[in-house]
Each structure stands twice: as C-alpha cells, then as structure tokens.
Amino acid sequence: MKAVLSGKEMKEFDARSIKGYGIPSLVLMERAAMAVAEKAEEILEKERAGTVWSVCGFGNNGADGVAAARMLFLKGYDVKIVFPQRDGKGSEELEAQLNVVKRLGIPVMTAEDLSDLVEKKIPAQPFRKAGERKRSCRGVILDAIFGIGLSRNVEGAYRKLIRWINGQEDMKVIAVDIPSGISSDNGSVMGDAVRADVTVTFGEKKLGQVLFPGRDLCGHLFVKDVGFVPESSAEREKHVQMLDREDLLRIPARMADSNKGTYGKVLVMAGAKNMAGASLLSARAAYRMGAGLVKVFTPEENRLIVQEKLPEAILSTYDTKEAEKDPENFARKIARETEWADVIVLGPGIGMEDYARCMVENVLKDAYVPIILDADALNLAAEYRELTGYFTENIIVTPHMKEMSRLTGIQIEEMKENPVRTAREFADQYGVVCVLKDAATVIAGRDGKTFVNGSGTPAMAKGGSGDVLTGVIAGLVALGLEESDAAALGVYVHGLAGEAAEQHFGVHGVLAGEIADCLPEVYRDGI
Template sequence: MRYVASREEMQQIDAYSINTMGIPGIVLMEKAALALEEVFLERVPIKSSVLIVTEKGNNGGDGLALGRLLLEDGYNVDFYEIGAIPHDSDSHQIQKKVLEQMEAQFLMEFPEEEYDVIVDAVFGVGLKREVAGQHRQVIERMNQKKALKVAVDVPSGVDASTGQILGIAFCADLTVTFGLLKAGLLLYPGADISGEVIVKEIGFPNKAVEKIAPKMISFVKEDLSLLPERKAWTNKGNYGKVLLIAGAKNMAGAAVLSGTAAYKSGSGLVRVFSCEENRVILQEKLPEAILTTYDSEEKAEEILPEAISWASVIGIGPGIGQSIFARRLLKQVLALGKVPLVIDADGLNNLAVLLKNDREIKQLFYEYKSGIILTPHLKEMSRLLEEEIAEIQSNLPKAAMKMADQNHIIVLKDARTIVSDGNAPSYINMSGNNGMATGGSGDVLTGIICGFLAGGLSLLTAARLGVYCHGLAGDAAAKEKGYYSVLAGDLPNYLEKVLK
C-alpha cells in the first residue's frame, strides 16, 4: 500500500517535517534538486540547452537549485523568472543569491529561441486559483516550445488534489514529484498532461507522513498478499458459493464472463441464474457452473428464493436488462438476501429507478445487513446520485463518498477507479489501461469481486483488491496483445497469471 496525497496533505507533511521535526526547508529543497538532477543525468545528454522557468515560491527555489547543479554538470542553463508574485520565499532568496554569485544567466524576457529542455518550476503543489495574466501567457508560450518538458512536483495549473485544470496548465512529458504521489497527477485530466510521473524521496520522515495520514491510498504488487488464503486440507465448500443473476435473452455473454471470472478468482462453486435461452451457451462456455434457468417471469420469481438461500455471495446485474421484471428480481434479492451482495450494470440502473420511486426498496437497500458493493461507471453513478456526469468527474473521490458507508461500498469506475466506504482512506486504482474500455470488462470485475468475497475477504478489501487485480489482468493482456486487441474474455485468462 502507498499513500496518495492531496495538496493540503502534502503541505501539512512539509510543514510538520520543517516546523515540528526540525528539518530545514532548504535541506528538503536541496534534496529535491538532487533528485531532479539524477533524472536529468539519466535522460538528458550533458551540454543540452535547458530553460528553467520559475516564480518566487519554493517550487521556483527547487528550479533554481536544480539549475545550479546542472550548470556544474556542464549543461547550458538559462533562467526566466516570471516575477508576478511580490515576495520571495526565504529558500528561494538563498538559491537566487547563490546563482547570482555564479553569474548565472537570468533572462529579462521569455526567450524566442528553442531549447532542448524546458523545466516548469512556477507553481507546484500549492496552486488552488485559476492561472491568469502573465502566468497564463508564459505557460502558453512554454507549451508551444518543441522541447522535452519537465515539471517540478506538479505541472503548473494542475490542481494537485483533483486533477482539474485551473484555466491552463503546463503540458509535461515528465513530472518529477517529491515524497508521495499527488492525487492530481493520477486523476484526469491532470494525469493526461503530467506525462511520465517519477516519485523521488527527498527526506520527509515516515513519522510526518503517518501523522498526517493522507486520505487516499493505492495498491502495489506486494498487496497481492491480501488474497484469500488457500489451505491444503480444504474442499470446494471452503471457498464459497457465488450466485450470479445474470444474462437476459441474447445477453448470455455477460453471464459467461462474470461466472468465469468468479471461478478464476477462487470461488468454490458458481451458480448462474439466467433465462432458459442461455442454457446451451452457458453449458458450452462454462461447464463448471451450476445452472438454474427459467422459462417465464413467474417461474423465475418462484425459484429465485431457493437460489438466494443457497449462496454465500450474490452478484446481480450483468446483462439482466432494464425492466419491471428485472426490478422485481432485484427487490427479491434485497428482501431475502443474507449474504454479501454485488450490484453491477443493469442492476444499478434498475436500482436507481427503485430508489427514486419505491420507499420499500429504499429501506431494504439501506438496511441490508450483510453489506453491498456497487460498481457504477460514470453514467450509472449519475443516475444513482441524480447529478451531472461532469460534476461527478470533477471530483471522483468526493462523488464516491457521497453514497458510500461501511455497509455500502462504492466502486466508481473510470480510468482511475475509486473505491470508498465513506471513510478515509479512499482507494485510487493505478492498474489497468485503455485497452480495457471494451464491452464486458465490467462483468469480469463483478465476477472477480464475488470470488474474493467468497474466499472470505471483507467488503472493502474484496472491492479494492478486485479492482486492482482486474487492472493487472488488463495490463498483462495489453502487454501481450496490444491495447487495441484486448477483449473482456481475455481478462479471466490473464487473471490466472496475476494470481499465480
């Protein structure tokens, strides 16, 4: 697990390190410069021309300190200070005085000529107002240059907490950020213009980080240790019974995908509840599954209670369609279910209608004792919250927390999926890729989460780990097949490699 910091949290960590733990700010600045220098020495040939654009704050001081080191290394470095902020920070003043003693080249105007590298050391992590005036003009001109563009800590103009663009932002090819990842470098659109992100340690003490305890985390490969334990002296009954209510007529694929994923994520037994028209396909594509099929709506409602009582985990939604019948099935599950429940896809769309129009379903939903995981994409979340997609997209963690609590886990699916139980920390997912933007990918995620729940994981851990492993499977598939050619049906097969 690793922390992901907001603007305020990073500022608090910085302040605690300096004011409480006694680390001089200039020391942190020097270590930031050394970290930047290391990246330059690895990637940029000596004698390259470098333009460092600064302001008078500490981000500008980082840029000045970097420039001093690069001059000593033999790079050709020019400095342009915008100077639209009235007062220098103390550390910035120190760095500038050293450069003046070195007779470094400070330009009076933004240069017309091209450079090999442009370094953005204007605002960094602290910006929370829209970029305007001279700052906007300079950033526009920086973006027009053909050079390799490097941002110090956070590209100027990106909100470090939300990833939103504050009017205009520096379009970086590479961002070197310090201490912790910033949420704004991961959330879109900020992630789109941050380029490759490198995290460098500069000496923030662990005590400072733990004291502030950022309210967002992400997983790394070591977190696969959270997978459900499988012991030698066990049988299929020890690994749970997943009931998947999936696949209306002509939608058998959704049931196949979610059922396959549930088995490949460790479920002992998977039972698919679907319409009779899907029987042959399901028997051919997923012979391991137990099938319960119905040939009429009345029959479905008659036999569903027994299937519900059989299960230790229930998933509902993939391919069931939006209809009065589907809503009746969902209502039965909420009324009779006594085990963890995952609601996805059409299950969510039907739920949105019921929550809006049916008081009884609202009570059943909020009083469901065994816990519910909801896995909406942005449009489904828009229906559930009755908010515009743009509003949800502007702050995904905030949107996820609106509907979440310890008994209702929200998996808000986007390029950076957020998982929340309404409390800190939220989880932001860093695995996965755009090759997974294909029909059926969400059905696979439902199956994975159900499988992890069947293995005994808690709601929150199953949701987080399910999202992470789903993304890792997508990454493995894209590495072998390319982003254009990944199919949802590939994901369960590559999940094998992730869980191996």
C-alpha cells in the same frame, strides 16, 4: 499500499517536518532540487544534450527550480532561468536561492525575453506511452512554475510560459513536483497545464497525479524521499490509498487439504433473454479469480450457450413469462438460490423489465451475504428509488460515471471534478462500498477507507469489462476477503489483467473475456 495526499494534506505533511520537528525548509528543498537535477542529468546524458531551461514561479516550487538550475550549472550544463515577469514577489526560500545564482552569474530572464514565444495548448498524445513523444532532444526544461501551491486558474504571463513549454517539441520536460496548472487535489487542468515527460515529486504521491487528466500529464512519475519525517501507520491510513504489487500477497493462499467448498459459492444473477454474455463474463472471472463454485441464474433461453461456453458453472434458469405472471413463486425461487450463495453478483445485463425489478428487490430484501450490485440493478435502483432503501453494509455498488449520475442526479462533469468525494459521500450516505468506475477508479469502503486505482489501460474501455470486474470482486469475497478489501484489490487485479491482455492483443484488440483469462497471469507471475 501507498498513501496519496491532497495539496492540503501535503502542506500539513511539509509543515510537520519543518515546524513540528525543526528540519530547515532549505534542507528539504536542497534534496528536492537534487532529485530533480539527477533526473535531468540522466536524461541529458542519455540524449547527449546540454541545454537546460528552468522555468520558475515565485513560490517554493520556483525555488526548487532555481536550486536545481544551480546544480546543473555547476555540473557544466548551459543553464538559463526564466520567470513569468520581473516584478513578482518571491518566497523567502526563492530569494535565498536567487542570491546564489546571481553570484554564480547564471542568466535569469523573463517570458518577454524569449525570442521563440510560440504558444501551444496541451498537446494531445494519442496511443503513445508517457515519455515517448519526442524523437530528437536538444535539452531539458524544468517546469517549476507552480507546485502544490497553485490556488487559482492560470492566466497572463503564466499561461504564456506554460504554452511555451508545451511548444518545445525538441526538449524533454521535467515537472518539478507536479506539472504546472494541474490541481494537486483532483488532477484537473486549472486554465492551462504543462504536459510533462517526467514528473519528480517529493515525499508522497498527490491525488492530482493519480486522477485524470493530471495523471496523463505527469508522464513518468518518480516519487523521491527528501527527508520528511514519516507519519505513523495510523496517520497514514487516514489518507487515500493506492494498492501496489505487494498487495497481491493478500490474495488468500490455496490450502493443500481443501476442496471446492473451501473457496466459496458465487451466485451470478445476470443476463436477460438471449443476452447470456454478461453472466458468462462475470462467472468466468469469478472462477478465474479462484472461487470454488459458481452458479449462473439466468433466463431459460440462455441454457445452451451457458452450458456450452462455461460447462464448469452450475446453471439455474427461470422462465421470464412465469416470473412476470407469478412474482411470489419467482420470489421463492430467488430465496432458494440466494440461500445457497456466499456472495452474489446482481445486475449485469438483466434488463429493466418488471421481473428484473422483482429480482433485485427480493435479493436486496432477503440476502445477507455480500452483494455486488452492477449495471441494470443500479439503473433499476435509479428508476425505482425505493430500492435504495435496502442498501446496507453488505452491498458493493459498482457504477460507472453514467450509472452514478443516474443514481445521484449529479452531472458527470461535476463528479469528474472530484470523484473521490463523490464515491466517499455515496458510500457514507448509504453505508455501502462504492466502486466508482472510470479510467482512475475510486473505491470508497468501510470505516472511511478510500482507494484510487493505479492499474489498467485504455484497452479495457470496451463492453463487458465491467461484467468481468463484478466476477473478480465476487471471487475475492468468496476467497474470504472483507468487502472493502475485495473491492479495492479486485479493481487493482482487474486492471493488471487488462494490462496483461494488452500485451497479448494490443491496445485496440482486447476482448473482455480475455481480461478474465489473463487474471491468472497477474497473481501467478505478478508479485
């Protein structure tokens, strides 16, 4: 698990080492610049290229760029430094770095001096992996215009330079700390931004590098230690966290003397009339994740298909007409089922009929085991607001952006601007665990624990993959994980399984069921 910091948190982290412990700022900067220069040299050697443009702003990000340019110049590369304009007031560190390069005679120029000032907006990069876009490479551009100090939208000469960088098709772009123009707090593009092939960042990851579109614009991200004094583990836990492969070790082991009862009973309440798919995907994923027993509760019409496609599942069916006619009897049936369960998945494909609302209400009212509330259960809660009155700490909600918008009334664009805050506020307001699904899913858990997920692939952007996720989380709860941990680890494992499925079927070809079937590859071979 690794901490991910906002711009403000990173500034405090910086200041702690410099002011708190007395490590000179220029010492940290020297190591930061060295990490950038090493990455540049690696690329230049591989590409047999010799040109370096270091494009710098007037803060310490620019100072990093000037220091790295000096190091590459001393190695014999053909180096030029570019500033947006002549008259910018530089930081103290920048002035110190510029004094050195002036004495060394490294050319320093401005945007106006660039003969080929071709401006290009952020180029699209369809279906290519980060760093793969450039076929020929004449050299390297160091993007050191803005780092974590970007405080407003970019315009004027800054914007021109950012677009100039994006227009250099035959140069690899290394972003110093973060691509210029990306907000380090939320990954948004502030006016315009650099598309980097590689980003070298210092100390810790920033939120802007793990949330989209910033995550995409970073290219390959390298985190380098430059000598900051580390925080205590209690301090680290206060930041947003990102899971990594070591966290797979937290999936409980299977004991030699166990039986199916040892690994929990999952009740999947899903699928409307003739819509068995959602229940099958969720149930399959729960079994694949390791749950001992999975029961599907679904309309009678789905009996044959469930038995045929997943004979391992226990089946309990209901008559939808009876359920509508006699809600009290339906409620008693539901109570019997929920009593059996250790964890419940509620909602995928159940529809918006009255009996579905009755089911959601009764489960929320009477069940005290963890409940994963998804899809139509969330849409019903959005439509019948009184259902949110039952939200308590045993509930994990898993809305995608549209469902979250229905639940909260907040526009999708606004939520995308700050998904961490959106998920956190919802979780705190209702006391639930909130999994806000998107390309970078945010998990807001108990005790302020917040996670951003780093696994996954666009191959998973397909119908049914959310149903699989509910089963994965339920499976982990059944194995004994606490709800916040099950949600965060479940999202991570689900993403890894999607990546594994992409290896087999390609980015376009993956089916949701295949994500479920690739789960064992993740925890069997993944650590």
